[in-house]
Amino acid sequence: MPVRPIPRVLALVAALALVLAACGGGDKGGAGGAGAKSGGTMIFAASSDPKSLDPAFISDGESIRITNQLYEGLVATKPGGLDIVPSLAESWTPSADGKAWTFKLRSGVKFHDGTDFNAEAVCFNFDRQYNFKGLAQSDAVSYYWVSVFGGFSDKKEPSLYAGCEASDPQTAVIKLTHPSSSFLAALSLSSFSIQSPTALKQYKADEIGGTEDSPRFSAYGLEHPTGTGPFKFSSFKAGDRTEIVRNDDYWGKKSTLDKVIFRTIADGAARRQALEAKEIQGYDNVDPNDVEALKANFQVLQRPAFNIAYVGMNQAKPPLDNIKIRQAVAYALNKDALLKAKYPPGSQAAVDFMPPDVPGYNPDVNPYKYDPAKAKQLIAESGVKNPTIEFWYPTDVSRPYMPDPAGNFQAFKADLEKVGFKIVPKSAPWSPDYLDAYQAGKAQMYLVGWTGDFGDADNFLGVFFQAEKPEWGFKNPKIFGLLDAAERETDQAKRETLYKQAAVEIAKFVPGVPYAHTGPFLAFAKNVQGYVPSPVTTELFNSVTLGGQ
């Protein structure tokens, strides 16, 4: 039988190979431009599309990464740190009763649409959020307003916000219903950025149409976001990219980059390969397992830790209502061994329920140093025979503070069994099953953690312990009272003392065991310079330059 087609197939393969080779070495996507000292395009991989670029409506990291470039708030955090520094406000003073904050505003600032930034714009933005109606009031939409200010103008829930006055174009006074000192740090959140009132009105940013189960958001958020920041919005393409361009009229340090493109690449391995293939110049949340390998050809940066991993204990579920049992758990866990075995370099063992950079951090609380003998003794003293605990851990997830939950579980389980606990393993997929179970108070002991939003102790200790929560299952008026007092105190030094006291009480009460802080990693091509990692991820691209390759 003649076999003529073979040469044809071979020819086809050969032709394909030729085409491939011809295509090779061409455009590599990365438009940084060899040798470009200024200008150029920076391509950064995002793990998802932004939900919206209207900062009032977002709380997710990928949206905020971009809004940080487009907008500014009255105050900001110092690059690389948590100190509050001037931004659109040059200075501020709280009133004696702590209920009115006067902000002196920067002059000569313009929004991207050419309109003036002034006190009226400031008040417009705060009043706007205060007057949100219907779905816009949802935690899912205006999360940060709800968590910082509480209720809205319809007074269904009490609100911290009492009003805003533009006493002259450069002076805005924000009034509160009660003194709050976490308020100032909270203003550094992207959600309280000042947007152009003209653009907000023109594009009907607040209009959420449709029905409850099919809401329609305004086109403002993904088509016309308008702020004062170092970059202006250029375009958004779902599932693909968001482009921003340099704001040549920026009042501060102008960017040398012409453009920044945030390319959506959901898969972590794909982000790494895209960097290696020179299609992007940087990405966030590098898998700690990739760090060593990437260091050879790329820059790997680490953010200062701004999170906490802890073992939660639900006191509504005996025997965890017994403080000796909780103390025994705390002494039984070998944090240092776990960190050494399972955590990326640069991770720290935790003692307080917040990271060390946060003002009010107390390094001197009882650290419950690993002591299995003491744990055994405490169990004996507790009067509980053969203590059995259901220990929950999440599957299908890796969090910066908990890269391998199953690994943490195994290590802690072994520690606890060594001192005489009987451990019943329980696991569930992280979202939503696991979160649902532990937040509803169904889990007895569980692995979880928290990444802060802004650099204030209230955002850690306040979130965990200021009120009764099903996941902890306790009422402790002393702890609740100290945290309430700390939140109301406007004197920063006094506040810090109160948080330190609260930390001591918390450590005595052992509601859970804090065990690790980690700093997430970022990777960049070698020619990227000037990226300053921030604990709260407020990293601005106007400080970034692309050097020669």
Add this chain to the structure above:
Amino acid sequence: MLKFTVRRLVQLVPILLGLSILVFVWVRALPGGPANALLGERASAQSIEEIRRELGLDRPVWVQYFSYMGRVVRFDLGTSISSRRPVLTEINERFPATVELSLAAMVFAVGVGVPLGFLAAKRYQDWFDQGSMVGSLLGVSVPVFFLGLVLKYVFAVKLGWLPSVGRETVTSTAPHPTGYYVLDSIVTLDPAALLDSVRHLILPAVALGTIPLAIVTRITRAAVLDVAGADYVRTARAKGMQPRVVDRRHILKNAMLPVATVIGLQTGLLLSGAILTETVFAWGGMGDWIYRAINNRDYAVIQGGILFLAIVFVVVNLLVDLSYAILDPRIRTR
């Protein structure tokens, strides 16, 4: 023919109704809900309840279903809770990506698989046949995402010949009137954009097309072996017909019937199942979108997406059935 098509389309209605109920109930039977997924570790029992109320999820399921179907018949598939954009808009943007990738994968699978299967049959049991059969066994066994990562490592990272992610170079400003990038570049007469989109298609198409390639090769081989022994082939040869003509007119054409079925089924599967390939190549299509929607309990996307893909699957199968009539005139006359 028309009657057949209409009857098949009418049959679609109960199928889709049943499917819509199934999907509707299924997503609500999943533990947790959109509120937890939206708020993550920040969710409180109160905020979860509030969001359920706001999304109308506190109503009885049948009330929710009828309200949903009421909107579906008006072509409103709802709004995604995670992207906050209408589901139909997202389908419009993402479906062309999935179609383009699936077709490219099928072009690869058929373009290579049919000749390979044909040759294997012609060289029954010699080294070429054995080799291609082992190869196709490997093809169906290698996990797609792994193959994708390996292909990218070799051709994008090490050799730098082809891009590793996306459908076009991210700095490209080529217009996309249809959303089908290859077609767009042809319509707008832009050879650079054509080359760019084809280069982006190659690796994902090969990764995705490997399993269909293996299946098409095997089916073609079996069908050709079957037909080659038929009486009419022997007759054709006996009357002195050119071997090439026998191969083309009598063997290949008659062997194509089972192959067409497989191609149709595989295309339907690809359209609905390119999840891993799309994720690994950041392709921005339907598969990756629905997969993430399931994780986020994004009910509107899961319901709308699955319903839409079900329609596509049924329509593709209908087209396969219609293609029989073209390949085999006997079916037409029946």
